[in-house]
Amino acid sequence: MKISELEPKQLWANFASLNAVPRPSKKEEKVIAFMVNFGKSLGLDTYQDEAGNVIIKKPASAGMESRKTVVLQSHLDMVHQKNNDTVFDFATEGIKMLVDGEWVCADGTTLGADNGIGVAAIMSLLQSKDIPHPAIEALFTIDEETGMTGAKELKGGLLTGAYLLNLDTEEDDEIDIGCAGGxxxxxxxxxxxxxxxxxxxxxxxxxxxxxxxxxxxxxxxxxxxxxxxxxxxxxxxxxxxxxxxxxxxxxxxxxxxxxxxxxxxxxxxxxxxxxxxxxxxxxxxxxxxxxxxxxxxxxxxxxxxxxxxxxxxxxxxxxxxxxxxxxxxxxxxxxxxxxxxxxxxxxxxxxxxxxxxxxxxxxxxxxxxxxxxxxxxxxxxxxxxxxxxxxxxxxPGWEPKVDAEILAIVKGQYEELFGSTPNVVACHAGLECGLLGTHYPKMEMVSFGPTIKGAHSPAERVNIASVQKFWKFLLAILKNIPNK
Known part of the structure; x- marks a missing residue:
């Protein structure tokens, strides 16, 4: 099976387009330009801040104008690692993706599913014409993997969302509400x-x-x-x-x-x-x-x-x-x-x-x-x-808030969709939510995503069925955001 044949097709198409762009941490010029051009091509309000973060704003779909605004956040950079015997130039080549049974992987290199699947999902929502959603503020940060520079240097006042959905968790049955600092x-x-x-x-x-x-x-x-x-x-x-x-x-x-x-x-x-x-x-x-x-x-x-x-x-x-x-x-x-x-x-x-x-x-x-x-x-x-x-x-780390309204919404949607209780956890990885929370202390945040194994290594792979589950989950959450 080819990547282009996987569902949801728009998400995988966007992931392939993203993976054609070299995007190592600290050298994100090409992917920043890619994302700015993407937002402008859709006629959406697109802004690049001084750090290199890209913000694209999309109005609510018809009938959802009264709902609270949601920030959808993922990082643009990826870890560049390859096997010693793999001949590959990360500066000029796009990631060579393969379908391996139930997984998508890369040929001897990291795949970039961390956090490219999250980026591709947000791109698909920005493109959509028939998906119900509240007003969206898409935040694409830079340099998450080697310093979280984008999250650190993001200024307050650029975003108005009540909730932030970070799409950078790597087990599809988990909802993250806290993480380590470093x-x-x-x-x-x-x-x-x-x-x-x-x-x-x-x-x-x-x-x-x-x-x-x-x-x-x-x-x-x-x-x-x-x-x-x-x-x-x-x-x-x-x-x-x-x-x-x-x-x-x-x-x-x-x-x-x-x-x-x-x-x-x-x-x-x-x-x-x-x-x-x-x-x-x-x-x-x-x-x-x-x-x-x-x-x-x-x-x-x-x-x-x-x-x-x-x-x-x-x-x-x-x-x-x-x-x-x-x-x-x-x-x-x-x-x-x-x-x-x-x-x-x-x-x-x-x-x-x-x-x-x-x-x-x-x-x-x-x-x-x-x-x-x-x-x-x-x-x-x-x-x-x-x-x-x-x-x-x-x-800094991200301190868990077990009574957050967005946690109750997300947890409830998971239980309704999948008939089981998600694992509400804190993780030892460094998510950007802790830093983003210093700029937007009143914004409630959760993190979730598809199942990704072997991140930061050439064994990185993402589960195809899990991406479908993640996409269905994300759409349900956006459809059920409460009124302001």
Whole structure:
């Protein structure tokens, strides 16, 4: 089956059009222009603010003029991740989508269903001529995935809606009413380079095949972090063989659990056989430990030309200790909501080369105090090893309001349509509602969406039947918005 044959056809057509436009976070110029042109082509009031957010306003359909105005919100950017063996240029190519049974996925890259399905749904409503709806204010934000810049810089007074429907949740039986905040923790230092010891052999050590995933919603699932595994191997072999490191390149975006890491290392020729045996033994241990969550975990050791310079020995020991001490994973569970992660950290990116090392983390929490407690834990570990540490991009969580009128409306429509009770939850991901609420404190908000798996990784896929369910749900909510 082709994408064009899926129902609802208008929504999937809009998703395909959106996915033809390169739209990485921080580089949304093309998709902003795409959305501005889309709104103007419909003759609708279209506005681009200073941050790059796009607002398109559509009057109520006939007979719905007395209903409260609704803000429909999704973000334009997407996470760009691909498999190492996938040849793809995100800057120039559109996402290559595939129908795989009950799912839509991409060919070796992220799909962009997060949050492209939400964007496509809003586009379809703006185009519609026969769907009952109140006045709509469509808010398309930018840079959600790497800093929530659009939500942060949105000004008050641009929107008048009583309710905001955020279409960025990834389980179709959930209604989100709260989320975690976050802060970027970055550590930097320089180190001395020394000539590679004589009679050395060099290897490229690669960890790949890990699950990866969303560093918020997947952080509790026991997936391995490639940066932490690489550090574990390097630490063990440094102590046994006097291994020297020339470079490390691991992970990618802060909000993606690292799937791959590559290091170039040297050992003495006399230790070559023992080093290979040790890597084989450590690999067996890792495969055993992560047998349930990482069945494709792969460790490769390949000979490579001997580099001229490597890291100075004492500084290498300090850096490896700091990376070992850097907390990764679930730090604290919620004391008020069962099975909800309150605080976590993702050691997302490690770059070490030519005398400089950088480590990038994303610390999340529903509690501001716990968020900075964990951030300070990381800071302490890195500063003890001579790093400079900075906090950037801090954003607040979204506090649940269980008595909100919009929650009762949405929950009631779900029960009436589907004959079951939805899960009303808070999530550990970073939704924009917390920031948007600082600009519009009186606006009631909920979040929902179709079922998306593997977000932020090349395994990302969206369930076709779930998109149909989501669309039906959204139309029912809009049809039943109360009067002003």
């Amino acid at each position: 802060v970027d923790v970055s550590a930097f230092r320089e180190y001395d380079l020394v000539p590679t010891p004589k009679d050395s052999v060099a290897f490229t050590l690669t960890i790949k095949g890990l699950h990866g995933g969303h560093s918020g919603t997947d952080i509790h699932k026991g997936y391995a972090n490639a940066n932490k595994l690489m550090n574990r191997l390097l630490f063990a072999c440094t102590e046994k063989f006097g291994l020297h490191i020339a470079q490390i390149d691991g992970g990618g975006l802060r909000n993606a659990i690292p799937r791959e890491s590559v290091a170039v290392v040297t050992v003495g020729k006399g230790d070559e056989a023992a080093f290979k045996a040790e890597i084989a033994t450590l690999t067996k241990h890792l495969k055993h430990e992560f047998a349930g969550t990482e069945p494709s975990l792969t460790v490769l050791l390949e000979t490579t030309p001997v580099p001229e310079m490597v890291m100075e020995e004492e500084e290498q020991a300090d850096i490896l200790r700091a990376l070992y001490a850097a907390y990764n994973g679930v730090y604290k569970m919620s004391q008020t909501m069962e099975d909800l992660v309150e605080t976590s950290n993702n050691v997302a990116r490690v770059q070490l080369k030519d005398g400089e090392v950088s480590v990038y983390c994303l610390t999340r929490s529903a509690s501001e105090t716990s968020k900075f407690d964990l951030a300070n834990t990381l800071r302490a570990a890195f500063e003890l090893a001579g790093f400079e540490v900075e906090y950037t991009g801090s954003y």
